[in-house]
């Protein structure tokens with residue numbers, strides 16, 4: 001996060017409590033949340049639209065509803081999907097990579113504490129046995145840092161997810177439409 005050079009209009013003025021990445025967080029908040037305020041209470045499972053969604057499976061892990069909104073920023077993008085563990089043993093999403101599409105793929109959780117921000121999940125993302133975890137706007141997401149080329153609607157980003165028990169899962173994530181209102185009030189981003 002810290003390596004981003006952020007445009008001046010985006011810099012926070014006096015948010016002493018949020019020392020790193022706030023602007024990126026703002027961009028991401030925009031990229032990660034916004035548009036789903038109306039009508040789609042659970043966007044991760046709202047697969048009825050015509051937008052493509054990616055799926056994958058390995059062992060007892062099932063991944064559904066994968067998509068990546070075309071990012072408003074060239075520096076970051078966020079991927080969303082639902083992870084289900086159909087087995088008797090809990091699993092852990094240890095890490096993810098997105099090479100060559102992006103330099104890094106980080107597991108983040110959006111939080112709200114005075115100002116919207118997000119935190120990196122340092123211990124991985126636990127998936128309960130016979131349960132599921134949704135990565136969705138305003139919650140968990142996989143953040144792609146510094147995409148090598150612009151991610152455009154209609155494209156595909158290949159993610160490699162590393163689970164403690166299920167092993168490696170390759171997930172092809174379609175890039176869906178731009179969250180058009182993400183830019184509102186954020187000139188330069």
Ligand SMILES: [Cu+2]
Nearest residue numbers: 028108118143
């Ligand atoms: Cu993030």
